[in-house]
Amino acid sequence: MQEMLRMILVLSLICSLSGLTLATVRQATAPRIEEQVMTYVQGPALAQVFSDYDNNPVKDRKSFDTASGPITVFPALKDGKLTAVAIETFGKGYGGDVGVMVGLSTDGSTIEGIGITTLKETPGLGARAVEPEYRDQFKGHSTKSIALKKQGGDIAAISGATITSMATVTAIDDAVKIFNQLKDKLPTAWGS
Numbered sequence: 001m002q003e004m005l006r007m008i009l010v011l012s013l014i015c016s017l018s019g020l021t022l023a024t025v026r027q028a029t030a031p032r033i034e035e036q037v038m039t040y041v042q043g044p045a046l047a048q049v050f051s052d053y054d055n056n057p058v059k060d061r062k063s064f065d066t067a068s069g070p071i072t073v074f075p076a077l078k079d080g081k082l083t084a085v086a087i088e089t090f091g092k093g094y095g096g097d098v099g100v101m102v103g104l105s106t107d108g109s110t111i112e113g114i115g116i117t118t119l120k121e122t123p124g125l126g127a128r129a130v131e132p133e134y135r136d137q138f139k140g141h142s143t144k145s146i147a148l149k150k151q152g153g154d155i156a157a158i159s160g161a162t163i164t165s166m167a168t169v170t171a172i173d174d175a176v177k178i179f180n181q182l183k184d185k186l187p188t189a190w191g192s
Contacts, residue, residue, distance in 0.1 A: 046074055
């Protein structure tokens with residue numbers, strides 16, 4: 001009986017130390033992991049979204065509180081003046097969430113462009129959302145009515161990937177809603 005209690009105590013001590021070590025490593029590496037995601041996931045998507053800027057949107061990002069929680073906004077600055085912002089939102093795709101970086105003009109009337117940040121869709125079908133032929137149709141589009149052609153809009157869906165197409169449109173709509181919540185705070189956030 002005493003031997004069994006000793007084994008339980010030793011095993012509990014080992015588990016506690018392992019848990020503490022893992023928690024410490026996670027806490028120590030979290031900022032580095034976040035920066036890597038920002039640089040290698042959001043960064044390339046932002047390059048597809050913005051065309052004319054002279055800042056680093058990843059480094060100049062700011063977080064804002066919204067009704068649904070904090071949201072990160074990436075600015076495009078030209079000569080120190082805010083020209084556009086980007087917001088990452090998600091839509092439910094066939095293979096999981098589709099992350100879309102949505103660039104919006106400072107008045108929120110037009111889409112500057114979109115970039116796909118996360119995608120687990122079917123190769124050759126839904127994965128074609130990253131291709132310029134699909135993404136470019138959003139550039140310069142009004143934010144008032146974004147819908148697929150089969151819903152009465154003017155956005156051509158990806159052939160054979162309606163769910164992915166709907167996911168991107170849903171994500172864009174969500175980004176526009178978030179922008180409208182924040183639009184009064186944005187001009188002063190970067191000193192413009």
